Amino acid sequence: MVKSDPSRVGYFPAFEIMMDELRDYRFYARDMIHPSEQAIDYIWDRFLQTYFTPEARRFVDVWQKIKARLDHRPINPRSPQHKKFLLLLQKDLEEFAGPFCEDERSEIQQRLRVFDSI
Numbered sequence: 001m002v003k004s005d006p007s008r009v010g011y012f013p014a015f016e017i018m019m020d021e022l023r024d025y026r027f028y029a030r031d032m033i034h035p036s037e038q039a040i041d042y043i044w045d046r047f048l049q050t051y052f053t054p055e056a057r058r059f060v061d062v063w064q065k066i067k068a069r070l071d072h073r074p075i076n077p078r079s080p081q082h083k084k085f086l087l088l089l090q091k092d093l094e095e096f097a098g099p100f101c102e103d104e105r106s107e108i109q110q111r112l113r114v115f116d117s118i
Contacts, residue, residue: 012050014043062096070104083115 001009018027018035025032027039035043048057069089074082090108093101 010051012047014047017043017046066093066096066104070107077111078114083112086112 002011018039022035022039022042027036027042028034029036048060052060066089069085069092072085074085076082086108090105090112093104093108097104
């Protein structure tokens with residue numbers, strides 16, 4: 001397909017990167033078959049560098065940071081520090097995504113409801 005129309009079809013060599021560049025054991029999961037998180041991150045970064053514009057890469061970078069914060073699970077979900085964390089996350093999500101990310105907004109609202117009962 002690539003040879004038939006290289007202007008419209010491309011090939012990203014993820015398999016070749018894994019086999020040629022990431023041969024070390026540390027790039028494999030415990031089962032020694034699947035790629036490790038480190039390998040996945042490396043290949044994802046190469047994919048971003050290959051196909052994404054600088055603007056799109058900045059978007060992905062900001063979103064990954066927001067997503068990591070959304071995945072955070074606090075030791076004490078009723079602490080004032082956590083409430084402050086959630087309010088800042090809510091503000092950052094609003095500024096970043098505008099009218100999008102309704103599921104994420106709902107999740108933050110649900111977490112903030114804990115403070116209504118205090």
